[in-house]
Amino acid sequence: MNYKSFITNVPDFPVDGIQFKDITPLLDDEEAFHSAVDDMAEYAKEIHANKIIGPDARGFIFGASVAYATKLGFVPVRKPGKLPRETLEIEYDLEYGTNKLCIHKDDIGKADKVIIIDDLLATGGTVKASIDLVERAGAEVVGLAFLIELTGLNGKENIKGYPYKSLLKY
Ligand code: AMP
Numbered sequence: 001m002n003y004k005s006f007i008t009n010v011p012d013f014p015v016d017g018i019q020f021k022d023i024t025p026l027l028d029d030e031e032a033f034h035s036a037v038d039d040m041a042e043y044a045k046e047i048h049a050n051k052i053i054g055p056d057a058r059g060f061i062f063g064a065s066v067a068y069a070t071k072l073g074f075v076p077v078r079k080p081g082k083l084p085r086e087t088l089e090i091e092y093d094l095e096y097g098t099n100k101l102c103i104h105k106d107d108i109g110k111a112d113k114v115i116i117i118d119d120l121l122a123t124g125g126t127v128k129a130s131i132d133l134v135e136r137a138g139a140e141v142v143g144l145a146f147l148i149e150l151t152g153l154n155g156k157e158n159i160k161g162y163p164y165k166s167l168l169k170y
Helices: 030-046 058-070 127-136 154-160
Strands: 007-012 019-022 051-055 075-076 087-093 096-102 113-121 141-147 164-169
Touching: 019 127, 030 058, 030 113, 030 141, 051 058, 051 127, 058 075, 058 113, 058 127, 058 141, 075 127, 087 141, 096 127, 113 127, 113 154, 127 141, 127 154
Parallel strands: 051 075, 051 113, 113 141, 141 164
Antiparallel strands: 007 019, 087 096
């Protein structure tokens, strides 16, 4: 599947200098979306994950879809003020701005081998923050999966030592 043909580059969104990768044409194409979810699901099985984690918000789309395809549970990593029970929290830098993420403290634990799934790896800040939350909750991160990897931003450095798969690279 040529995933790149379903991604639209939008210059200077949401701020000047950012080359925004719009994934909505891929979501809107039944074959491309199914294929992307299937590729991620295959990887999740290969690394023997037993839980899927997806960061707010586009990580929900792929994470929950892969959870359905693999018949595994899904745990959201969310922005502050959204999760009703006790949470673990982390603040980190983004390619543009800063962000805070939270996870329910008791959603995952020692028995869990987690794969974190997001639409895009840029600086790696979001996924690194998610890794930290998962590990603070006592679970193990066995791998990461992304639709897109922006190699120029060197997100790889932030996820050193963690196996990962990206379906396409820029
Ligand atoms: P980062 O934490 O820098 O790896 O950024 C990853 C998150 O920000 C992903 O969940 C993306 O949804 C979003 N993001 C960052 N940079 C871009 C970009 N150039 N195009 C589209 N989404 C982006």
